[in-house]
Amino acid sequence: MHKRLFIPGPVDVAPDVLEKMGTQMIGHRTKDASVLQKSISDKMRKVMYTSNEILLSTSSGSGLMEGAIRSCTRKRAAVFSVGAFGDRWYKMATANGVPADKFSSELGQPTTPIMVEEALATGKYDLITITHNETSTGIMNPVAEIAEVVKKYPEVIFCLDTVSSMGGTYIPVDELGVDICITSTQKCLGLPPGMAICSISQKALDAAKQVENRGLYFDLLDLYNYIQKKDYQYPSTPSLSHMYALDYQLDKMLEEGLENRFNRHLEMAKYVREWARKHFEMLAEDQYASNTLTTIKNTKEISIKDLNNKLGERGYMISNGYGDLKDVTFRIAHMADTTLADIKVLLNIIEEILNL
Numbered sequence: 028m029h030k031r032l033f034i035p036g037p038v039d040v041a042p043d044v045l046e047k048m049g050t051q052m053i054g055h056r057t058k059d060a061s062v063l064q065k066s067i068s069d070k071m072r073k074v075m076y077t078s079n080e081i082l083l084s085t086s087s088g089s090g091l092m093e094g095a096i097r098s099c100t101r102k103r104a105a106v107f108s109v110g111a112f113g114d115r116w117y118k119m120a121t122a123n124g125v126p127a128d129k130f131s132s133e134l135g136q137p138t139t140p141i142m143v144e145e146a147l148a149t150g151k152y153d154l155i156t157i158t159h160n161e162t163s164t165g166i167m168n169p170v171a172e173i174a175e176v177v178k179k180y181p182e183v184i185f186c187l188d189t190v191s192s193m194g195g196t197y198i199p200v201d202e203l204g205v206d207i208c209i210t211s212t213q214k215c216l217g218l219p220p221g222m223a224i225c226s227i228s229q230k231a232l233d234a235a236k237q238v239e240n241r242g243l244y245f246d247l248l249d250l251y252n253y254i255q256k257k258d259y260q261y262p263s264t265p266s267l268s269h270m271y272a273l274d275y276q277l278d279k280m281l282e283e284g285l286e287n288r289f290n291r292h293l294e295m296a297k298y299v300r301e302w303a304r305k306h307f308e309m310l311a312e313d314q315y316a317s318n319t320l321t322t323i324k325n326t327k328e329i330s331i332k333d334l335n336n337k338l339g340e341r342g343y344m345i346s347n348g349y350g351d352l353k354d355v356t357f358r359i360a361h362m363a364d365t366t367l368a369d370i371k372v373l374l375n376i377i378e379e380i381l382n383l
């Protein structure tokens with residue numbers, strides 16, 4: 028039996044979107060391939076509220092995260108971490124020999140504008156990474172306030188991880204001054220895993236020109252130059268299957284209306300938060316709580332494994348905590364094409380199982 032996924036990626040994929048993955052191949056050096064790639068870029072620009080160029084990568088989101096920090100750090104990167112995915116960005120920097128420092132917040136706490144100001148004021152950094160939505164703690168960082176600080180440092184390249192939030196909440200990339208905004212297919216976009224997408228500014232491209240060792244597969248400048256020269260075709264063979272499905276899903280998202288989509292996510296989030304407060308506790312403070320997933324403190328010390336086994340028998344799956352929070356929290360994702368009605372059904376079943 029299929030288990031309906033309420034985990035923060037991969038998510039359930041709508042049957043019609045899944046069907047597009049099975050479209051027959053075309054040559055990746057054909058006019059049709061160029062048309063497909065340009066169509067995706069145009070629609071992604073709408074979702075991201077940007078006029079910057081869009082790059083597609085046949086990898087998960089981590090590929091473009093590694094590419095961004097390696098391609099565009101000239102001096103030193105300031106990596107702000109609010110959990111597992113910020114930590115990963117720091118590991119990517121060090122694994123590539125990119126000089127970097129990590130600024131961590133306590134688990135469950137956000138990156139604050141003051142932390143960013145203090146780091147950038149030292150003049151040591153020319154690139155920063157921020158996790159927009161930390162999928163381990165369910166924190167959504169105050170990115171508008173952070174952006175105001177970053178704008179005071181025009182030499183700094185602003186990289187934003189929106190892997191678990193883009194398409195689920197309003198992230199106006201150009202207004203925020205984000206130079207590289209990264210996401211991947213298997214979370215709020217509602218597609219199978221396997222493709223990553225980023226926007227890239229001219230400023231980031233100019234920075235990359237000054238970096239000597241940018242790697243190859245994830246060299247963002249090389250990808251950019253290639254698609255300019257080759258009419259939006261990529262250096263290596265892309266996952267055409269994802270591209271068909273993404274192009275189709277983006278139509279569906281724009282048809283739903285981005286504002287409606289964001290409101291649907293918010294409505295689900297508010298419902299889950301209220302439920303969490305009634306029966307357990309929230310990890311995040313209200314003002315920083317994520318709109319796309321909720322991390323709940325396991326105050327009743329239930330066995331999350333047992334709960335998930337019982338949910339599994341009824342065709343559902345939620346997520347335990349991540350990393351250090353594995354047993355002390357659990358997570359319910361409310362992203363992509365999930366509806367409030369789905370969430371209500373899930374929470375009712377959890378109440379039945381736990382006798383809440």
Ligand SMILES: *Cc1c(COP(=O)(O)O)cnc(C)c1O
Pocket residue numbers: 036087088089090112158160161162188189190191211212
């Ligand atoms: C899932 C996730 C990642 C990693 O993305 P992949 O597509 O699995 O490589 C990075 N950052 C955040 C916030 C995530 O939720």
